[in-house]
Amino acid sequence: MGDLLIQNGNLLLSAADESLVQADILVRGGLIAEIAPGIRADVETLDLGGDIVIPGLINAHVHSPGNFMRGTLECLPLEVFMLYEVPPLASEREDPSLVRLRTLIGAAEMLKLGITSVMDDAFFVPLTTTKAIDAIAGAYDEIGIRATLALDQQIVVEYEKYPFLRELLPDDIRRTMDAAPRETAEGMLAHYDYLISRWHGAGQGRIAAAVSCSAPQRATPDYLRALHRLSQMHDLPFFCHILETKLQRVLGIEKYGMSLVRLVEQLGILDERMQVIHAIWVDEEDIAILAASGAVVAHNPVCNLRLGSGVMPFRALREAGVPICLGTDEAVSDDSHNLWGAIKTAGIVHTITDSDYARWPTAAEVLGAVWDGGNRVMRRPAPLGRIAEGAAADLAVLDAQSFAFQPLHDIRRALVLCETGRSVRHTIVNGRIVVRDGQLTCIDEAALRADLRRIEPQLRAEAVVLRQGAQQLERYYREIVARAAAIDVGFTRWVGR
Numbered sequence: 021m022g023d024l025l026i027q028n029g030n031l032l033l034s035a036a037d038e039s040l041v042q043a044d045i046l047v048r049g050g051l052i053a054e055i056a057p058g059i060r061a062d063v064e065t066l067d068l069g070g071d072i073v074i075p076g077l078i079n080a081h082v083h084s085p086g087n088f089m090r091g092t093l094e095c096l097p098l099e100v101f102m103l104y105e106v107p108p109l110a111s112e113r114e115d116p117s118l119v120r121l122r123t124l125i126g127a128a129e130m131l132k133l134g135i136t137s138v139m140d141d142a143f144f145v146p147l148t149t150t151k152a153i154d155a156i157a158g159a160y161d162e163i164g165i166r167a168t169l170a171l172d173q174q175i176v177v178e179y180e181k182y183p184f185l186r187e188l189l190p191d192d193i194r195r196t197m198d199a200a201p202r203e204t205a206e207g208m209l210a211h212y213d214y215l216i217s218r219w220h221g222a223g224q225g226r227i228a229a230a231v232s233c234s235a236p237q238r239a240t241p242d243y244l245r246a247l248h249r250l251s252q253m254h255d256l257p258f259f260c261h262i263l264e265t266k267l268q269r270v271l272g273i274e275k276y277g278m279s280l281v282r283l284v285e286q287l288g289i290l291d292e293r294m295q296v297i298h299a300i301w302v303d304e305e306d307i308a309i310l311a312a313s314g315a316v317v318a319h320n321p322v323c324n325l326r327l328g329s330g331v332m333p334f335r336a337l338r339e340a341g342v343p344i345c346l347g348t349d350e351a352v353s354d355d356s357h358n359l360w361g362a363i364k365t366a367g368i369v370h371t372i373t374d375s376d377y378a379r380w381p382t383a384a385e386v387l388g389a390v391w392d393g394g395n396r397v398m399r400r401p402a403p404l405g406r407i408a409e410g411a412a413a414d415l416a417v418l419d420a421q422s423f424a425f426q427p428l429h430d431i432r433r434a435l436v437l438c439e440t441g442r443s444v445r446h447t448i449v450n451g452r453i454v455v456r457d458g459q460l461t462c463i464d465e466a467a468l469r470a471d472l473r474r475i476e477p478q479l480r481a482e483a484v485v486l487r488q489g490a491q492q493l494e495r496y497y498r499e500i501v502a503r504a505a506a507i508d509v510g511f512t513r514w515v516g517r
């Protein structure tokens with residue numbers, strides 16, 4: 021946990037600030053102790069010579085297990101896409117050394133883009149193991165990022181998670197799905213005991229646990245309530261994908277007779293700790309329920325476009341008072357961890373759903389989602405997403421000479437509309453310089469790349485096998501997506517259909 025004096029920066033203190041201020045930042049014990057011009061202290065010094073300092077970005081929704089799969093698939097609807105990404109018939113356990121590499125390559129990309137915090141909703145194919153948990157959390161600890169980790173494990177038989185699928189599948193495939201290895205609620209709760217006792221608060225407080233049910237339809241009511249109890253007991257974020265697709269809206273009606281937002285509310289698990297991921301196919305009543313709960317919605321605009329999920333009702337959620345955070349989701353559905361792309365997309369995609377330009381998100385709102393929404397959903401002791409005394413010293417330093425700022429008219433619009441991540445020069449987490457002049461300081465990046473080159477043929481071969489395995493099931497999933505698409509649910513989140 022570093023003591024550090026950052027000199028001669030041009031600081032954007034928060035999403036609410038309009039302009040840069042020239043000042044030094046003194047960091048003590050990983051926290052910002054003082055912000056003023058001309059600070060003197062006998063500690064390690066970083067002279068920025070006028071470069072721009074912003075709060076480190078918070079990538080509030082990621083699944084690191086997709087990190088090796090970028091660019092493997094064409095655009096596909098979520099339900100078909102998941103066949104390839106989380107194959108329901110998989111039986112081989114993951115190699116922890118590959119899990120470590122997989123996590124490191126994503127974290128390396130994020131740190132070099134000025135992303136200082138990540139919320140990883142990690143799944144395990146087909147089963148969770150202690151070694152895999154250690155590999156992920158250990159990789160985040162090793163590379164120096166701030167990370168919150170949950171175990172996104174589905175405990176329900178594959179065909180129970182979708183409408184229409186049970187009757188569409190031939191008996192032999194259904195039997196194979198019944199027999200496929202699957203976690204139990206008891207098994208997962210034991211894994212959570214391990215995650216929390218071993219990793220919650222590790223890495224000088226950088227590493228933390230969260231709980232995840234993946235999605236309500238992928239869990240049982242008892243398991244959902246048990247996760248909620250854990251979330252309350254340890255004050256942990258609770259990750260829950262809700263109404264990402266129209267099919268999930270149809271599932272709610274068909275299986276539960278209500279929206280999945282209402283379902284989690286009735287189960288008593290929807291509260292301010294819940295991160296409601298996607299919230300695209302929510303109706304007005306759902307939005308009111310979310311607003312009353314204090315839950316935070318995770319917006320993943322690039323992933324949503326990539327999977328044809330529809331456009332999240334940003335303005336309706338904000339008007340109701342629902343906090344929003346921003347994520348990239350996955351390297352297989354965003355094809356990067358570049359939150360700057362999600363930031364720009366969030367800034368411009370909502371223009372296609374509303375003719376009233378007064379209702380389009382402003383640059384300040386988008387940055388507010390990244391920093392304030394991210395801070396709220398992370399639930400850390402020291403505030404994140406702002407440069408303020410007492411806040412965590414998580415910062416990104418941007419080259420003031422880069423094209424994004426030539427010329428600089430408005431810093432917030434420059435960050436949302438012009439910046440691509442190429443300006444990031446240094447990244448600081450907990451007061452420690454983890455990227456200096458574009459180079460990672462905590463791990464040997466050349467060795468990481470060499471390790472990846474060595475396993476690349478294996479990864480390509482595995483991707484081919486995965487695609488072949490999914491193809492035998494794809495037509496049934498194509499059919500359930502088409503059936504759901506044809507049902508009138510009273511509103512749409514698709515544009516131009």
Ligand SMILES: [Zn+2]
Binds near residue numbers: 083141261297349
């Ligand atoms: Zn997700």
